[in-house]
Amino acid sequence: MEALMKPSKVLMASSILRHPVLVPHDSNIKETLIDPCINGTLNVLKSCSKASTVKRVVLTSSCSAIRYRHDAQQVSPLNESHWSDPEYCKHYNLWYAYAKTIGEKEAWRVAEENGIDLVVINPSVVVGPLLTPQPTSTLYLILALIKGKLGEFPNQRLGFVHIDDVVASHILGMEERKASGRLICSSTVVHWSEIIEMLKDKYPFYPYENKCDDRKGDDRPHSMDTSKISELGQPALKTISQMFDDYIKSFQEKGFL
Template sequence: MHQKFESKGKVCVTGAAGFLASWLIRRLLLSGYHVIGTVRDPGNNKKLSHLWSLEGAKERLQLVKADLMEEGSFDDAIMGCEGVFHTASPVLRWLSSDPKAEILTPAIEGTLNVMRSCKKNPSLKRIVLTSSSSTVRARDDLNPNVPLDESSWSSVEICERLKIWYALSKTLAERAAWEFCKHNNIDLVTILPSFVIGPSLSPDLCTTASDVLGLLKGKTEKFHWNGRMGYVHIDDVALSHILVYEHENAYGRYLCSSKVVDNNELVEMLSARYPNFPIPKRFEPLDRPHYDFDTSKLKSLGFKFKSIEEMFDDCVASLIEQGHLSSA
């Protein structure tokens, strides 16, 4: 058994305490990897206790300090790793005085700082970057009859005009990563998840889990339910990262989304499934273009997605278990 763990090698996961990173680390440890996770404060036991409780953590997890905005701070964490999973990315707070500066600079510069550290590491085989499906769908020429695939890129001009700062930050950060890796001959693969749903390993809810909780409690103001959205299980996102890291023929970008539905389809499904929760019956119709995702590229590697019902069932069970939601 010990030999199996040795053979999987050492990898780095940035932003280790995050929603996705925690799941990714869980899956990497279960697969037998030695994981170096970067966090802002390795001494914050309250925030990191869920990582230390993971199976294999005591034997094969190290948490080290690194800061996205500090060049060189990832050098020690990345040196000697064969793979780097860059998941860390700023999320915009609702009450922000300068959203553009708060999210764009950290996303782009943070990504480049990680890439610069990767360039110094002679052991590196591949980087897997967590991007977003928002990097493909902010366009004004959407054809409702043609699903979006990895060849599509969001329009910077549209993102700026509509102030879609998250999509803009992910688009510019991914483009910067591709340019850097091409220039430095580094093997990069990117995963583009849609809206990620599922159980949270950390007791502190991330933005997406808070949004789901609000929806289940009947609140819709200030939330991300903006017309039509793709959804994907958190475990599928973690597993897809490992798949493209391990698969020799993986290349380029990979959309990661189980199903795209309209808001009203979603609340209809949720209301039928959870009749005891005050879920809104309908949303105000939004004039948003119809689109779907073509995920055949990831499926061609043998990937199968969990259903939208399963991801919400798992999310609700987790919210109840952690005391955020009553099971009434």
């Protein structure tokens, strides 16, 4: 609490570090994933509401709280007004998306009840150079796909975004007075099969996965509308090629590839 008594702005980074493909489908999912996501967010927001100096809170959510719905293709491009359907998430065992959706909705409820100026950044899958001693779960998944360690690649169609763009979006959300509500930060939407083919063409010396799994519900065509964050001053988002080139170079330099 003492840490929240001084700053005028608070940044809440993502509370979930596991990639959705790596989330286990087990009976403990509520205790291991859903409750920590929701309760961690609410605890910080409630502390912020008691700190008179806090003027704005910037929360990292996810495009997973936007794109999981039966009509995703029909209503695309998806924008900040769209929400993932919790029942859709439960039906297809998309617990990461379920936790993100419920967690963000609860954050908005608490913010409204307590008069908190909340700005939410909704990034897609974050890719780029390795910034930590060990890969995050998302970067580890990509590494496993490149090295052929999983047996198959996910039947997923989703957006990707460079870590540099995600950092810039959070700074924008923190410093731009006009920033409000949700802000989608997502570059091109592609299937994992397209990513693997792109990497094979540029880096053919790795034993990539070549078989797609049969999971359903996560492969619907869609697109994301980033006009809101662009109009606030977000620089042009980096391309799929740029973010994966930076990934490969970084992992080669640090001995993972």
